Amino acid sequence: EIMAIYATPEQAVSAAQAMQKAATNVLSAYGLGAGCAVHCGDVVEGLFGGKDVRTYTVIGDIVNTAKRLEGATAAGEITISDVVYERLGKQLQVKLCRTHDLKGKTKPFKSWVLLNSKVPDLLP
Structure with a gap:
């Protein structure tokens, strides 16, 4: 598992594309695969831990x-949340994936699957 934090949803989607391509190139040789998900929103960031050991991380409902x-x-x-879709939808080619009953959510959570071959490079 890899968790990465980006300043914008555009950067996150482009990075997910690159990670998915690299992971597929390596893992497919062993009959394995990996998926990526992109969600965005406000998080709490900082050093967390005790007196002797601290880790810089992000926490919160978005995470x-x-x-x-x-x-x-x-x-x-590569799955994107409905929040990411609302921000970038016109730039992306997607299909409705499904709704998920996610732990901690009171109503179904909608997500979209990127159609990878049609996604433009969103990095500047």
């Missing part, structure tokens, strides 16, 4: 939701 969405993503897919 938990991204993790759960990643767990519901099939190998070889």
